[in-house]
Amino acid sequence: MPRFVWKTDGTLPGASAHSLAKLRLIDFYLQRYFETVAVNPAMDVLRITFVDGFCGGGAYSDRGTTVEGSPLVLLGAVEKARMALNEGRTKPINIDAQFYFVDSDQTAVDALRENLANAGHLTRLGQDIHLTRAPFQRAFPDIKAAIKARTRGNVGRSVFVLDQKGYTDAPLPLVKDILESFSGCEVILTFAVGWLIDYLSDKPQTLKAVAPLGLSEGQIREYLQLKDQRGGRIVIERLLQQHIRRETGATFSSPFFIRSVEANKDLWIIHLSNHVTARNVMVEGHWLIKNNSLHFGSGDFEMMGFDPHLDPASTPDFWFGDYEQELMRERLKDGVLKRLRDRYASESVEYLRFLREAANETPARLADFDHVAGLLVDEKQLKLATADGQSRRSRRPDRRDLIGIHPQSSFHFIRHSTETKR
Template sequence: MRAKKAQSPHSDAKLRLIACYLESYFPAILVNHAQDRQRITLVDGFCGGGRFTDDGSIISGTPFLFLEAVAKAERIANAGRNKPLTIDAEYHFVDSKRDHVEFLRAELIKAGYLDQLDRSIFLYNADFETVFPDICRRIEGRTKRGVGRSIFLLDQKGYSDVAFETVRKILRFSAAECTLTFAVGWLIDYLTDKPQTLKRVSPIVISEEQLREFLRFKDEQGGRYVI
């Protein structure tokens, strides 16, 4: 299988931000030198194929950023420790496109993760909202008595693939964090006063009154910025 074609500069910027976030996250939570285990669940709701090309170079997508960040964090945390620390990580990679999931599986096997597949690394060919309840149950089983953390990356392509109620459910977990990409430009471009628009924006909790207000702003100078 070949690596996927290059992503946009916008996607490259998101990858750099996520990598920087993870580099800061683990040192912040692994400060207790008496700690010997940190349980964490990492969820990528729109994972893609895991690798893509950029000017002939192979670039790691978010699934490999997660895997590499955990391995690096464990190495750094154990430097100079008398009591070894294990990061007990479980990964859930979700994508609605079968070819993305198949490509990611092949890349994971190629990178040496075969023994972790279906044990600590789980792949789903489905919409994120469909498998979210199953992932929640896994997290609940791993965070009994408040032990364990979770990170959700929801890099949706538009603005309506993830309901805000889902984000609220995520944040009810102990020590959970959620990064949600929201294409507000697309939302503004497709705003109308038609019933189907109201139905489409209902998962992101935009009422009919708010929709009318956005439509008033839409064509005014500076209106897009206000929205």
């Protein structure tokens, strides 16, 4: 995977299209993040830590225009949140933020220091902004201790941006340590899945190189058998998604591609968390940067499975656009009913539980599920009840409502054309 070259003479590396898309995604995510965590009007202090584990030099060039890198995006997001959250607020809220910017490249750290100074942040160095030249693995223990020292109840509200250059600089056991250490933390991880699949072999040097991922020899042999089969690459991606979530212990993930046109490879931007609301915010971000984010499929419950007997060439590219939304919602109607029948039989299930168990399998937002549920209620395919079993007149379920197949349902599957068939 190409690496940026940093200099301290004012020369900036060129920003790639996928890097710009990642920065937009992170910026949007943080705007919505603050809106979500500071929803309580009585909150007067929001204590949070931002960690950029592969921070780079802090700025890029895009056709002659300077583009802020992730460190400055993080700093700017907090300033924007301070203004937005306190607008019209009776009780002001203080965002007590600490920033840790880490890179193993001394030139990148020097360039970042210069860019921070140019942006007026020089006096903050050593106060709330901390620069470290070291591999992230070496720097993490001290950062972890610092977060623990300023947290209560082991919440440790924090966002880790790990924009690694490949797929092993942020080992999965380390990511698991992050998620297990703090209940209020989230990880945004870049994962060069295209490079990994192309690189896979059963040679000793390969086994050693992928050791930080926790892949067994048996898994690698399975991937190699699939690699040359029709549709095998998509199957490998599905298996890797499951593996990453299992190895990190994350309850929720959103592994969607940002295509690196320059390198003709696929990069995952994986958001890992233990909160369905946090995952939903990140998925909303992918919909915002439509035509930059990519998923293979139609948006139904298919992310964890793939039928190898289908022609992979007919598997649609899902670009998070208006067409994909229409297709996804139509297919979700069948998917929701089938899931209720197959997994819960005739029993009703709490809507929030249903959402939590389905979230990882689709690029649908919570709002998409709400929309589909409303349509199914109108069609008398879905029944709603309150938590104590009383019928609801509303067409949209509350998170604590019970949902189930309507007793008068004429459930059937829609036959899809080959253009949209999985």
